[in-house]
Amino acid sequence: MPEAQERIERHTLSVLVDNEPGVLARVIGLFSGRGYNIDSLTVSEVSAESHLSRITIVTTGTPMVIEQIRNQLDRLVPVHRVQDLTVEGHYLERELAMVKVRGTGEARSEALRLAEAFRARVIDATRESFVFEITGKSDKIDQFAHLMEPLGLVEVARTGVVAISRGPTAL
Amino acid sequence: MTTATASAATATPTGTKMTGAEMVIKAFADQGVAHIFGYPGGAVLPIYDALFLQDQIEHILVRHEQAAVHAAEGYARSSGKVGVVLVTSGPGATNAVTGLADALMDSIPIVCISGQVATHLIGNDAFQECDTVGITRPCTKHNYLVRDVNDLARVLHEAFYVAQNGRPGPVVVDIPKDVQFATGTYVGRENIQHKTYRPKLEAEDAQINAAVEMIASAKKPIFYTGGGVINSGPEASRLLRAFARETGVPVTSTLMGLGAFPASDPQWLGMLGMHGTYEANLAMHDCDVMVCIGARFDDRITGRLDAFAPHSKKIHIDIDPSSINKNVKVDLPIVGDVARVLGAMSRAWAAKGLSTDKAALTAWWAQIDRWRSRQCLAYRASDTIIKPQYAIERLYNAVKDKDVYITTEVGQHQMWAAQFCHFEEPNRWLTSGGLGTMGYGLPAAIGAQKAHPGALVVDIAGEASIQMNMQEMSTAMQFDLPVKVFILNNKYMGMVRQWQELLHGGRYSHSYSEALPDFVKLADAFGGVGIRCDKPADLDAAIQEMISVKRPVIFDCIVDQQENCFPMIPSGRAHNEMILGDMAVDLDEAITDEGKMLV
Incomplete structure (x- = not known):
């Protein structure tokens, strides 16, 4: 072949x-x-x-x-x-993830700074944890989750990819 | 009859009110169904009750639900109509699964109605409950569970539409018992249009033009035809014959396509594939333009894929886009109905004034004639023992001028039947090709006999296969269906034995048919006629006797136990590496280790 x-x-x-x-x-x-x-x-x-x-x-x-x-x-x-x-x-691909991170002190602040850089939103917070909501291409989410690992990543829930073509035409 | 219907059902402006069970019968009648094959049980009693109260549709009671589906397949394949099956829930449905899988693989239009436990019991492990739509999902073209009686008529008409349009296949409609009892509105078939399912039937002009140009430019063309020609209807066979004659191209066919092109035609090469003829397989291997018409490059046809017709441009005509480029990458795919595509190709051929390269074709035919002269189906005759090939030759000789339908079981006898019966017309040959289902032949013969009451229907069987649905002799007796079961009895599961000889050092593990019944007495026990023959000299007279008897017959033909079915392309080998019967080769070495992995 x-x-x-x-x-x-x-x-x-x-x-x-x-x-x-x-x-x-x-x-x-x-x-x-x-x-x-x-x-x-x-x-x-x-x-x-x-x-x-x-x-x-x-x-x-x-x-x-x-x-x-x-x-x-x-x-x-x-x-x-x-x-x-x-x-x-030409098409657009997006995925949504919720990322739970547990930590205090410097790790916690660092997680928040990174979230901001990735335009992730905080949708739940306790004194020792955050749940971030992040949307983007799958590799962006991969990267975000990877960065959170040393900062106390607890778990990730992802929607899987949704996609749509660019321009005015429909499926 | 009209008054009876009127009293049972009330007409309303939007449709007619009736019970779900009555809808089933009404939909059958509207779809032109005359015969159904089935077996009653708790979850279909309302439908059986509705059957009892009418006389338009005849029900043929089988002895096992698998046989109901095979009988419907034989009925459908021999008549071009949809085969209809009625079974109960649970074991009724699971027993039907083999038949449904068989019909899916061979593209046979079947509508199978199954009873289901009442909707409130579904999922509760009720008595005779199974997840019928779940179990049959991968072995049907489509299936439905009807939860509302008002959907039932639509679903039934859709089922008939889906079963027979596009690439045909089996459709299951699972009907809970409470839906059969419930009253709802019936709508006629003329008011039903499927939302989405619209198979593409016509090819684009550009493809047709490209195809005929390719054929005209070919030096060594071949038409490789399959079951799709038969499924497309008699017009497709007629157009194939005309186009082959016009172009002078040699024609071969798969097991499923036999009869679409007449075997007596000089352009006929015989069947191709694992047990196909030498000339057909070598012509496939050496061709420069291959036109695949309604076939699907199955592994029994292609042999080793990377050595399959290596120097050819390939055109593939198929109604199912998913058949294209599945196993073999083709140069020109044409999605459409075979008859319409062949019609368009014939018209384009004439309009462009095309012709094939006469000199090249003369050389090609000279080459094919040299392959033919190899006489690949020759076997050593004997005057003391009946050779299985001889038995089929004599059988075919005795029936060929009659209105005959031939079914088979699966194994050596099936391949010999394909090699030695020479079909002239489509729909006369009923065999389980894709799934390879032992036990297919007798019920299929029953179905074919029901569709063609005056015809001669012969099931060419093996002594092992026939025992898989032997009980259907009782069905044949009950409905006066004088089918002939012609058993090539070599006391082995012959094809298993052959492979064990070829691949497993002659260790015949469990392939000897121990403790065989006395088939003559068995025929007698069923009320039929048993005939036994073990001498070549007696064979013709015995076959004549079988034909003249107007009752079901079991013919126990005792044949050579050691005979192997040749030619054969060993698995994992190419078309030009076939083994012929008279070749002195070490068969074990003919198959590579990789080949041994293949089925």
């Missing part, structure tokens, strides 16, 4: 589905049944009146596997549209 075929790529897919029972199980079952990777998956209803949900999946694989994933998703009956944002180019 030529080298280009074997290269592992990371792609972000947007999937518009009918919000009906079992639709998420169908999508997840497809990934586990066929051995595809899921790096991140988010899902929520986006239109109550038309019962549509939007699933954002970050996956990795060779270009051939990524094409398969797209086509296999598209073939599921309740799926309206699949968009490979990575292929289609």
